[in-house]
Amino acid sequence: MMVETNAGAQPAKLRKLIFQLLFGAICGAVGMGGALWVLDQQQGLLQEPGRLLAVGTGLVYLLTGLLVLAGVLMPGFGVRTLNVEDADEIQEQRTALIVGACAFVLVALFLGALVLAPAGGNLFVLTRGQSALLAGASAVALVILTLRYRHTGDELKREIGRDACSWTVGMLFLLLGGWGAAAQLGYAGAPDPLTLIAGLFALYLLAVFIAAGQRGMLKPR
Amino acid sequence: MENRVKERREQAGWSQGELARRLGVSRQTINAVETDKYDPSLPLALRMAKLFGQPVDQLFLDAWEPQE
Numbered sequence: 497m498m499v500e501t502n503a504g505a506q507p508a509k510l511r512k513l514i515f516q517l518l519f520g521a522i523c524g525a526v527g528m529g530g531a532l533w534v535l536d537q538q539q540g541l542l543q544e545p546g547r548l549l550a551v552g553t554g555l556v557y558l559l560t561g562l563l564v565l566a567g568v569l570m571p572g573f574g575v576r577t578l579n580v581e582d583a584d585e586i587q588e589q590r591t592a593l594i595v596g597a598c599a600f601v602l603v604a605l606f607l608g609a610l611v612l613a614p615a616g617g618n619l620f621v622l623t624r625g626q627s628a629l630l631a632g633a634s635a636v637a638l639v640i641l642t643l644r645y646r647h648t649g650d651e652l653k654r655e656i657g658r659d660a661c662s663w664t665v666g667m668l669f670l671l672l673g674g675w676g677a678a679a680q681l682g683y684a685g686a687p688d689p690l691t692l693i694a695g696l697f698a699l700y701l702l703a704v705f706i707a708a709g710q711r712g713m714l715k716p717r
Numbered sequence: 718m719e720n721r722v723k724e725r726r727e728q729a730g731w732s733q734g735e736l737a738r739r740l741g742v743s744r745q746t747i748n749a750v751e752t753d754k755y756d757p758s759l760p761l762a763l764r765m766a767k768l769f770g771q772p773v774d775q776l777f778l779d780a781w782e783p784q785e
Contacts, residue, residue, distance in 0.1 A: 712754035
């Protein structure tokens with residue numbers, strides 16, 4: 497195989513980047529709008545910050561996971577939406593992409609089960625038992641998937657995973673420590689459980705983006 | 718760390734994908750090494766050196782010198 501040439505590559509990369517941004521924005525807007533509309537039908541739920549954070553975070557995980565899965569199953573679509581050079585790269589990374597996408601969907605299911613659980617006096621879509629079952633099954637599946645495929649991916653991926661964990665812990669100390677201190681001093685209310693859980697997943701997602709960006713993996717290819 | 722991986726790869730006439738395949742890593746790893754965003758592990762650096770037929774210190778450049 498010969499080296500690739502760069503002639504004409506920059507406009508194509510720019511077109512792909514614009515398409516990715518627009519597509520992501522449209523999917524995000526439609527997904528978030530739809531979820532908020534559904535939640536709005538349930539009185540009082542939109543006033544809970546933790547539930548809103550969980551909905552937003554869960555949707556990002558769900559949409560990302562589904563887009564990656566769609567990209568793997570339809571390489572022609574994946575070349576346009578994923579940050580890969582060509583369809584061959586999708587094939588090369590197939591297992592890692594599918595495992596990552598499934599993990600993201602499981603996180604979304606876990607958060608979704610908690611969001612749809614009864615809160616206080618409000619009875620929502622799921623009963624407490626159904627929510628616990630769905631959240632528990634998602635969590636167990638996520639742990640099994642993570643352990644089973646923990647060696648999937650090469651050393652760069654493992655390095656990014658370590659960096660992301662390091663960033664997550666740092667941000668947790670800063671945000672959670674700061675919030676806890678403020679709550680202890682009476683300057684803020686204590687965080688509710690759903691805020692803690694959704695915040696943890698949101699921070700990890702942010703940390704992954706930071707770590708991947710530091711390694712040049714968010715640069716258009 | 719500055720390196721000559723891209724230069725050597727292009728001299729060999731290989732794409733990033735081809736080099737990645739020969740080394741058993743992802744293209745993203747090759748890309749990150751070539752753009753100085755990631756220093757490979759010692760085993761990968763040794764494999765690269767072996768593949769290009771060069772000592773590691775000619776492939777990966779380090780200006781550090783021991784002090785007297």
